Amino acid sequence: MNIGLIMMICDECGSSNNSFDEIQGERVCDDCGLILVQEMFEETVHILDTGGNLKHSADKGRLGSVITGKGSYKFNRFGKNSVIPQHIQNALMHCNMILAHVAPDLGLNERVEKLYLDLHNKGIFGRSQIEARATAVVFYALRENGTPHTFAEVSAEFNPNLKSVKRLVRKINQAFRNKAGYNPVNPQYLLEKTLNDITDDLVFKRQTIKVLEFFETKVAQNTFNKGRSYYASIVWISANMNVNTMITQVLITEKTGFSRFNIRRQTKAILSMIGLELASQVKGKQLSELGE
Secondary structure: OOOOOOOOOOOOOOOOOEEEEOOOOEEEEOOOOOEEEEOOOOOOEEEEOOOOOEEEEOOOOOOOEEEEOOOOEEEOOOOOOEOOOHHHHHHHHHHHHHHHHHOOOOOOHHHHHHHHHHHHHHOOOOOOOHHHHHHHHHHHHHHHOOOOOOHHHHHOOOOOOHHHHHHHHHHHHHHOOOOOOOOOOOHHHHHHHHHHHHOOOHHHHHHHHHHHHHHHHHHHHOOOOOOOOHHHHHHHHHHHHOOOOOOOHHHHHHHHOOOHHHHHHHHHHHHHHHOOOOHHHHOOOOHHHHOO
């Protein structure tokens, strides 16, 4: 029987132009790069430590891929020491490159590696592009860790299709909906991230962290909803308290992208917890002068 050729249309761009990558085992759209058919054979991926012991596995009872802790890739489905599909290596490399760009000091590489492989084994990724997969996994891992970044920050390295990234993040959330969930957000980390965009002044940074700690105790005692400009507003309050700094509201606006209106409104909300309204009311003051 002559089966003939089946024309495949890309869901992303509508193109019928595609080609098969024998190394990666994928049929890919030539116009937009969407993976049309992936993993011609089913596989489960495992990670071994450098001593050969199993570290991570979504299904220990199935044959599948093995990745050693040193980064060499082995595939035990078709024989000893055969090579793992290239797309897994590429994906983990993309994940590590994104982490190196947005959060090099958090030590999340192993968690991201395990998360990616678990999701791969669950079939969460479907036919999405590798850049979108890596971006979504890193985005989720950062939020899970209590050190969230924006979609724009995590996407900057590879500029993937943002709709695809957000769709994958929703699927990841659904896949882990019965798990413990995210760790609490780390306020100091988010403040330091904001400060790094604004200034290199270490003395001012240390002072601003103390200002944050002061107001965090107030947040815990009040029903207070932190707006998106909360950390930028903490910097503005700190700048008013430090008469020697050259940091202005205009600079904070330029570096963070928040409007002066948003910063003033959030500043007013923060200061209302100690009975004040305007940043000028704390000008030149010490924390001890702001009350208990």
